[in-house]
Amino acid sequence: HAAFDFNNHSHKRFNPLTHSWVLCSPHRTQRPWQGKREDGDELDKRPSYDPSCYLCPRNTRANGGMLNPDYHDTFVFQNDFPAVQQDQPSLIPSKDSNPLLQVESVRGECHVICFSPEHDKTLADMTELEIRPVIDAWIDTYNSLKQKPHINHIQIFENKGAAMGCSNPHPHGQVWSTEDIPQEPAQELVNMARYQKQHSRCMLCDYVKTEVDTDLKVKATTAATAATLAASAIDTGSVSAPSSPSSTSSLEYMNEPEPTHLSTATEPQLNGVKPRTTPDGSRVVCENVSFLCVVPFWATWPFETMVLSKHHLARLSDMNATQKEDLANILRRITCRYDNLFRCSFPYSMGIHQAPTNGDKDQEDLSHLHLHFYPPLLRSATVRKFLVGFELLGQAQRDLTPEQAATRLAECSEVHYRSA
Amino acid sequence: HAAFDFNNHSHKRFNPLTHSWVLCSPHRTQRPWQGKREDGDELDKRPSYDPSCYLCPRNTRANGGMLNPDYHDTFVFQNDFPAVQQDQPSLIPSKDSNPLLQVESVRGECHVICFSPEHDKTLADMTELEIRPVIDAWIDTYNSLKQKPHINHIQIFENKGAAMGCSNPHPHGQVWSTEDIPQEPAQELVNMARYQKQHSRCMLCDYVKTEVDTDLKVKATTAATAATLAASAIDTGSVSAPSSPSSTSSLEYMNEPEPTHLSTATEPQLNGVKPRTTPDGSRVVCENVSFLCVVPFWATWPFETMVLSKHHLARLSDMNATQKEDLANILRRITCRYDNLFRCSFPYSMGIHQAPTNGDKDQEDLSHLHLHFYPPLLRSATVRKFLVGFELLGQAQRDLTPEQAATRLAECSEVHYRSA
Ligand SMILES: O=P(O)(O)O[C@H]1O[C@H](CO)[C@@H](O)[C@H](O)[C@H]1O
Ligand SMILES: O=P(O)(O)O[C@H]1O[C@H](CO)[C@@H](O)[C@H](O)[C@H]1O
Numbered sequence: 001h002a003a004f005d006f007n008n009h010s011h012k013r014f015n016p017l018t019h020s021w022v023l024c025s026p027h028r029t030q031r032p033w034q035g036k037r038e039d040g041d042e043l044d045k046r047p048s049y050d051p052s053c054y055l056c057p058r059n060t061r062a063n064g065g066m067l068n069p070d071y072h073d074t075f076v077f078q079n080d081f082p083a084v085q086q087d088q089p090s091l092i093p094s095k096d097s098n099p100l101l102q103v104e105s106v107r108g109e110c111h112v113i114c115f116s117p118e119h120d121k122t123l124a125d126m127t128e129l130e131i132r133p134v135i136d137a138w139i140d141t142y143n144s145l146k147q148k149p150h151i152n153h154i155q156i157f158e159n160k161g162a163a164m165g166c167s168n169p170h171p172h173g174q175v176w177s178t179e180d181i182p183q184e185p186a187q188e189l190v191n192m193a194r195y196q197k198q199h200s201r202c203m204l205c206d207y208v209k210t211e212v213d214t215d216l217k218v219k220a221t222t223a224a225t226a227a228t229l230a231a232s233a234i235d236t237g238s239v240s241a242p243s244s245p246s247s248t249s250s251l252e253y254m255n256e257p258e259p260t261h262l263s264t265a266t267e268p269q270l271n272g273v274k275p276r277t278t279p280d281g282s283r284v285v286c287e288n289v290s291f292l293c294v295v296p297f298w299a300t301w302p303f304e305t306m307v308l309s310k311h312h313l314a315r316l317s318d319m320n321a322t323q324k325e326d327l328a329n330i331l332r333r334i335t336c337r338y339d340n341l342f343r344c345s346f347p348y349s350m351g352i353h354q355a356p357t358n359g360d361k362d363q364e365d366l367s368h369l370h371l372h373f374y375p376p377l378l379r380s381a382t383v384r385k386f387l388v389g390f391e392l393l394g395q396a397q398r399d400l401t402p403e404q405a406a407t408r409l410a411e412c413s414e415v416h417y418r419s420a
Numbered sequence: 421h422a423a424f425d426f427n428n429h430s431h432k433r434f435n436p437l438t439h440s441w442v443l444c445s446p447h448r449t450q451r452p453w454q455g456k457r458e459d460g461d462e463l464d465k466r467p468s469y470d471p472s473c474y475l476c477p478r479n480t481r482a483n484g485g486m487l488n489p490d491y492h493d494t495f496v497f498q499n500d501f502p503a504v505q506q507d508q509p510s511l512i513p514s515k516d517s518n519p520l521l522q523v524e525s526v527r528g529e530c531h532v533i534c535f536s537p538e539h540d541k542t543l544a545d546m547t548e549l550e551i552r553p554v555i556d557a558w559i560d561t562y563n564s565l566k567q568k569p570h571i572n573h574i575q576i577f578e579n580k581g582a583a584m585g586c587s588n589p590h591p592h593g594q595v596w597s598t599e600d601i602p603q604e605p606a607q608e609l610v611n612m613a614r615y616q617k618q619h620s621r622c623m624l625c626d627y628v629k630t631e632v633d634t635d636l637k638v639k640a641t642t643a644a645t646a647a648t649l650a651a652s653a654i655d656t657g658s659v660s661a662p663s664s665p666s667s668t669s670s671l672e673y674m675n676e677p678e679p680t681h682l683s684t685a686t687e688p689q690l691n692g693v694k695p696r697t698t699p700d701g702s703r704v705v706c707e708n709v710s711f712l713c714v715v716p717f718w719a720t721w722p723f724e725t726m727v728l729s730k731h732h733l734a735r736l737s738d739m740n741a742t743q744k745e746d747l748a749n750i751l752r753r754i755t756c757r758y759d760n761l762f763r764c765s766f767p768y769s770m771g772i773h774q775a776p777t778n779g780d781k782d783q784e785d786l787s788h789l790h791l792h793f794y795p796p797l798l799r800s801a802t803v804r805k806f807l808v809g810f811e812l813l814g815q816a817q818r819d820l821t822p823e824q825a826a827t828r829l830a831e832c833s834e835v836h837y838r839s840a
Binding site for chain 1: 422423424425426428429430431432433434436440441443445447448451453455473474482500501502503504505508509510511512517518519520521522523524526527528575577578579582583584585586587588589594596600601602604605615618619623626627630636697698699717737769771773792794805806807808809810812813814815816817
């Protein structure tokens with residue numbers, strides 16, 4: 001009997017934030033592709049000013065009427081085609097109508113934030129000094145919307161690239177603010193509350209520790225660093241060589257009150273080798289003092305990452321000056337690595353999850369600032385992963401493992417290929 | 421004060437099958453689009469036999485080794501690049517490891533079902549007689565996989581078109597069978613069980629009744645049919661003209677034990693006109709004696725539809741001969757309407773939800789045979805809806821209302837544009 005190999009055998013992983021499972025089929029990356037190819041990098045074809053772009057400085061906006069100002073870093077305005085609006089009649093849902101026809105009114109506001117006056121820039125080729133005003137614009141927008149009684153949640157996000165439905169290539173993000181907390185962050189709060197109740201700790205504080213220590217554990221298995229780490233009193237357990245199946249290191253249990261290993265009676269013995277119960281390998285892409293960027297254990301998109309505050313901050317506006325600089329730093333580094341991975345302007349949807357603005361103290365305490373990057377590319381600048389068929393009807397599914405994705409991103413340079 | 425207008429004001433609708441909400445922003449369809457355009461119809465360019473296609477009869481398969489038989493209707497084989505496989509070592513999850521690193525093994529089988537030997541056919545241009553063997557292949561595959569002790573759920577689906585990640589344009593579907601019930605159908609069963617417990621009725625039986633009666637109610641508001649329907653003793657309530665805001669018809673409450681209207685004390689009075697609490701308009705696209713095709717009240721994709729068995733059947737194999745013919749009929753009609761909508765080969769992911777094969781009697785009783793169609797096109801053959809940004813980070817969002825989508829599909833011909 002061979003041991004279970006996470007790089008070769010199908011398994012599912014649990015996403016504790018959404019409380020759902022993702023199917024991982026790592027042996028499937030070799031299948032042939034006669035399907036759709038994306039256009040690839042269109043960035044080199046873009047001018048730094050496009051007279052027909054409704055987001056460039058001094059141009060006419062999409063609604064035909066207003067002119068954009070001659071802005072120099074960021075520019076925030078109300079979306080001309082908002083998905084939610086502040087001024088609409090109220091709808092009192094009838095509590096006792098057909099349970100299959102439930103509907104509620106949703107009021108809110110939609111803003112657009114231009115990241116740069118230059119039509120051909122992206123976060124990936126902006127400097128940290130240029131990214132700082134974007135962070136300030138996010139904070140200012142959040143702070144001013146938060147005052148409004150009918151705004152209880154503020155969703156900041158960016159769709160980058162045609163493959164991710166971006167309707168205009170000028171570097172920009174959006175802010176959709178609503179009177180209710182949308183499904184995804186609401187679900188995260190429910191699941192973080194459940195974790196907090198069970199473990200008396202913040203889920204994402206624990207996750208940061210897990211990933212940083214897993215990283216140390218893996219490094220410890222290489223001869224070069226083993227001695228150093230042994231000296232710093234880290235128990236590497238029975239881990240011997242990176243390629244051989246190892247028993248679960250006690251470090252992986254560190255967040256449990258009492259690290260309990262399976263008794264050998266229930267643990268299957270495969271030729272005397274204990275099977276691994278979690279994959280080896282780090283999921284850390286890059287980090288600095290304030291932020292950690294990982295491919296989460298439960299990633300769905302091929303090169304999905306999560307940027308987590310190492311400290312338990314509820315929202316962007318709780319950051320001190322150093323943390324703001326560190327966020328600009330980590331944003332530049334991860335978006336640059338993304339572009340370098342396939343040498344193209346790497347498409348993604350990115351969004352910031354932080355405390356709702358409904359005044360609920362419990363929810364504020366639970367909130368742990370983090371960003372999700374959902375990028376669609378799988379094998380190259382032109383072959384993407386489609387979350388369709390089985391994914392929509394059955395369950396989320398990925399091909400390469402999160403550890404393989406993290407390794408490839410960790411190998412990418414932090415100098416942009418177009419400037420190198 | 422104007423009344424709430426479901427064609428103009430943002431609202432969210434509850435999906436009882438997934439227990440989640442979708443944001444509907446009907447006023448947003450007019451926004452400009454400078455983003456990605458799909459390639460549109462590639463069907464006319466396709467030959468009926470392609471020597472490089474690994475699904476055409478007599479050709480070499482994707483794995484390079486085997487030859488396809490000279491098949492005449494359908495052809496079923498094991499996927500050469502399966503996402504799940506039967507033969508892999510077992511992984512006993514350690515129950516007490518880090519709760520943030522939960523993983524389980526998933527075994528199963530993946531099959532491909534070619535719908536036709538002709539490379540350029542799709543369900544939309546096959547006759548009902550040609551679709552019948554596809555239904556038989558689904559049933560035969562389900563029945564033979566169901567025998568296997570390690571197969572507890574069988575997910576039949578089709579990805580049609582490059583825009584939906586179809587990796588080969590030859591008409592085909594897939595069957596992914598697993599030892600566990602995937603997320604989506606598992607969630608549906610949980611929610612259907614909750615509904616059954618609360619209402620002592622099947623959720624989807626009730627939904628069929630709701631949609632067919634809503635349809636009758638709407639027809640009743642047109643002068644031509646009002647008299648006929650009045651004669652058949654259907655209470656059209658205070659509905660007067662289709663364009664004026666009407667109070668909720670008592671028919672919409674028919675599934676509640678005692679139809680309770682909101683008292684006028686809590687109901688807001690807008691210039692004496694009561695606001696509508698559910699949108700007017702039918703969601704029925706087409707139907708026959710055995711099946712109903714609707715744009716569900718909670719549809720996420722622009723032209724999403726659901727095909728429901730009118731009888732409470734647990735699975736495809738419970739159909740009698742007439743019901744099989746009726747399924748072929750409704751499949752031809754809805755796929756043909758889809759193609760006619762934008763005069764292109766309309767992309768979608770389609771999947772069949774039916775009883776799991778784990779032997780759980782309660783789950784079999786709960787199951788109600790239905791099919792989901794998730795098509796991405798929004799405005800034309802080349803402009804699709806992207807479920808990105810806010811949709812991934814916040815909440816599912818749609819532009820036109822389900823009623824508007826149903827009206828447009830109901831207006832489409834059932835004679836295919838290429839043969840008309
Ligand atoms: O199996 P195929 O057709 O090669 O692949 C297609 O369908 C699968 C199942 O929905 C998806 O996982 C793939 O992303 C998609 O491209
Ligand atoms: O608002 P935009 O950029 O026009 O549109 C884009 O982002 C929105 C928010 O994620 C999506 O609803 C649209 O489908 C997408 O094309």
